[in-house]
Amino acid sequence: MYTPSGFAIKDLDELHRQMLDTRLAMLVTHGEQGLQASHLPLLLRPEQGPNGTLYGHFAKANPQWKALQEGAEALVIFAGADAYVSPGFYPSKAEHGKVVPTWNYVAVHAYGTAEVFTDAERLLELVSALTDRHETGRAQPWTVADAPTDYIDGMLKAIVGFALPIQRLEGKRKLSQNRSAADIAGVREGLAASPDAHAQALAHLMR
Template structure:
């Protein structure tokens, strides 16, 4: 991934925060037909330090199961908020006209070697952890134990665990750090005025990212 220095995010805790908030990963692996991509929610365990471990599960029918080979690196991509940025928002547009559209976004790339975990106790713990994490914001939380035991056993028989100890984390926060202060402020105003659902999340990133860039 191309990361200009001004857009680089190297703080592990910040990258972990994005993974926790946006756990649906694009998991890229090597297959006999070339590169393969699956979209899998992954739970982040913060041990071992510093980068942690990603844990999830896939259907036994998923061809990915046959593609997981010892020592072969995989890549999990986590996408945070993103927003189109119109040049019309830039204050400097009126002054020079030298502005173009862009896209703001935050993304984390996690690298490591995938392994299969075909163990019922491990799988049940992973399902509980992933479910509890994603149910945390709901007033009425669902738990795996809410479903009939025989139904859960049937579900578990059809899936298998996967795990990846993270060996490398790359973060890119492209959130208007390259713009002058007046344009950063006008981008924030434009995002808020747009009323789009994702705008407030991007406002928070622009405010945080431009502050860290100074």
């Protein structure tokens, strides 16, 4: 990922926070079948390895897991908040007019090679942890144990799990840091006034 030094996220805790905030990641591989990508909810175990370890699963019918099994490197993209930045947000537009549109965003890229597994006990632990994470906060959280055991056993046979120790992490936080203080304030105010939820999220980050 092209990342000028002023936009780079270097702090591991901040990188992990962004990954945890991204509920659906994109896993990209390049193997014998060429480029493949899947959108997956992932579980991050930050304490496992120097950069953490990612866990997830594919439908067994999705051939991408075979690329991981064959040792293909994976790129996992965690896309955060993003918003279009209009030149009209910049006070400097009125001064000299030398401004153009851009896009502000936050993103983290994780790289590594994965271990693939089909062990039922390990898969059950994974899907239970993923479910608990996303059911937290609901008035009546659903758990894997709520479904019939034989049904879950059948579902587990239809998926393939993976553990991906993160070998390299890149983070980018492009929030108009290359603009003047007045222009940054103008962007922040312009995004905050937008009816778009993504723009408002970016404005919050810029505070």
